[in-house]
Amino acid sequence: GDSVTQMEGPVTLSEEAFLTINCTYTATGYPSLFWYVQYPGEGLQLLLKATKADDKGSNKGFEATYRKETTSFHLEKGSVQVSDSAVYFCALRRDTGRRALTFGSGTRLQVQP
Amino acid sequence: DAMVIQNPRYQVTQFGKPVTLSCSQTLNHNVMYWYQQKSSQAPKLLFHYYDKDFNNEADTPDNFQSRRPNTSFCFLDIRSPGLGDAAMYLCATSRDPGLSVDEQFFGPGTRLTVL
Numbered sequence: 001g002d003s004v005t006q007m008e009g010p011v012t013l014s015e016e017a018f019l020t021i022n023c024t025y026t027a028t029g030y031p032s033l034f035w036y037v038q039y040p041g042e043g044l045q046l047l048l049k050a051t052k053a054d055d056k057g058s059n060k061g062f063e064a065t066y067r068k069e070t071t072s073f074h075l076e077k078g079s080v081q082v083s084d085s086a087v088y089f090c091a092l093r094r095d096t097g098r099r100a101l102t103f104g105s106g107t108r109l110q111v112q113p
Numbered sequence: 114d115a116m117v118i119q120n121p122r123y124q125v126t127q128f129g130k131p132v133t134l135s136c137s138q139t140l141n142h143n144v145m146y147w148y149q150q151k152s153s154q155a156p157k158l159l160f161h162y163y164d165k166d167f168n169n170e171a172d173t174p175d176n177f178q179s180r181r182p183n184t185s186f187c188f189l190d191i192r193s194p195g196l197g198d199a200a201m202y203l204c205a206t207s208r209d210p211g212l213s214v215d216e217q218f219f220g221p222g223t224r225l226t227v228l
Binding site: 093100 | 154205210218222
């Protein structure tokens with residue numbers, strides 16, 4: 001079945017450091033890929049998405065590129081801020097059949113001043 | 114602003130006492146979803162409604178039920194909560210899963226405590 005694997009956290013960085021959170025997936029066909037962010041005590045917010053191979057999703061300084069050949073969708077940001085501290089979820093959604101989101105287990109990011 | 118609203122944000126119930134969580138949306142979306150998220154885990158889909166059509170996930174316990182009386186509202190009923198049902202319950206909506214890109218919009222969640 002479909003699955004999403006994320007690097008385990010927590011990831012602790014100093015402010016202005018470079019961020020990478022790895023995400024790989026297993027799915028048939030050509031799924032759409034998403035990164036969601038969950039701030040403490042809140043629901044999930046869509047951060048960025050990509051719907052086909054080589055697409056780059058970007059938002060608020062975060063980027064991720066849909067790599068079909070490596071089945072990956074790694075999240076990156078060049079300079080993190082304290083306000084980026086949150087849990088980040090990678091997710092996929094099939095292009096056919098079952099359309100529900102399949103989430104990874106989440107990666108907690110802690111940014112220190 | 115169009116949004117997904119969940120009430121209450123925090124709910125405490127007793128072991129075995131039925132509880133209902135509510136979700137409403139102003140997005141006029143066709144689909145409404147309920148997810149269960151336990152501490153430090155990924156959200157897990159329980160079921161969803163596509164209009165009035167109920168779709169249950171195969172591994173959702175019978176203890177969990179849902180109602181959607183109209184487009185705007187959807188309820189999650191837990192008939193006999195156990196300690197293992199303590200979790201964050203997330204409601205989400207989307208326009209139509211048949212679309213090539215169908216974004217899900219999430220509410221803030223209801224954190225359920227079972228005593």
